[in-house]
Amino acid sequence: RKEVEQDPGPFNVPEGATVAFNCTYSNSASQSFFWYRQDCRKEPKLLMSVYSSGNEDGRFTAQLNRASQYISLLIRDSKLSDSATYLCVVRGYGGATNKLIFGTGTLLAVQP
Amino acid sequence: NAGVMQNPRHLVRRRGQEARLRCSPMKGHSHVYWYRQLPEEGLKFMVYLQKENIIDESGMPKERFSAEFPKEGPSILRIQQVVRGDSAAYFCASSPAAGGLETQYFGPGTRLLVL
Numbered sequence: 001r002k003e004v005e006q007d008p009g010p011f012n013v014p015e016g017a018t019v020a021f022n023c024t025y026s027n028s029a030s031q032s033f034f035w036y037r038q039d040c041r042k043e044p045k046l047l048m049s050v051y052s053s054g055n056e057d058g059r060f061t062a063q064l065n066r067a068s069q070y071i072s073l074l075i076r077d078s079k080l081s082d083s084a085t086y087l088c089v090v091r092g093y094g095g096a097t098n099k100l101i102f103g104t105g106t107l108l109a110v111q112p
Numbered sequence: 113n114a115g116v117m118q119n120p121r122h123l124v125r126r127r128g129q130e131a132r133l134r135c136s137p138m139k140g141h142s143h144v145y146w147y148r149q150l151p152e153e154g155l156k157f158m159v160y161l162q163k164e165n166i167i168d169e170s171g172m173p174k175e176r177f178s179a180e181f182p183k184e185g186p187s188i189l190r191i192q193q194v195v196r197g198d199s200a201a202y203f204c205a206s207s208p209a210a211g212g213l214e215t216q217y218f219g220p221g222t223r224l225l226v227l
Contacts, residue, residue, distance in 0.1 A: 004154075043203055043218040044155065087154065098168055099145070099157035100205075100216060 004104035021089030023071040032091035127201035131191040137206030
């Protein structure tokens, strides 16, 4: 089983739509979680950290369910510029907190 | 304030040659991480270095790959005797400190193509 699993998509949505991505992680000892965004042939960029209480940044809302080992990202009012691959990322645990563990990403294509 | 810099951005090598990938961390960052992204796969951790020290190389292939971060100059990821399976995007990241809540900032990557 992969350490971080995501639906690869693609998710094709019209502008203005609300879209949700899900992610599961395998190790219950994991403590830190993130969503990164990666544009085609570019580097990953931090979109937001994910906190236990849930957190919001503009049109983006991230949720964490530790009991289910499940992370989500909700994008409201999708823009064309949101088209990218969204990476679910878990920080390593125990003696490996210096490495990030990436999911394979979910591709979002926002259509005009 | 320059971000993480990597060069070259694209590198073409023939099988059996050596590839050297360079990474200059953000100003003030002394922690460097290398990740590899194979086609259609997620990024995979390779190695974590501080100045003059390899801290965690658990993701490095056992043979042909090495990394260093000297006291002066950029971090170098070296791949000897490259094979086609080494073709990938290699990303470097840096952070001001280790672990905890420190964000890793990624460079633009080096895309290695082995012919």
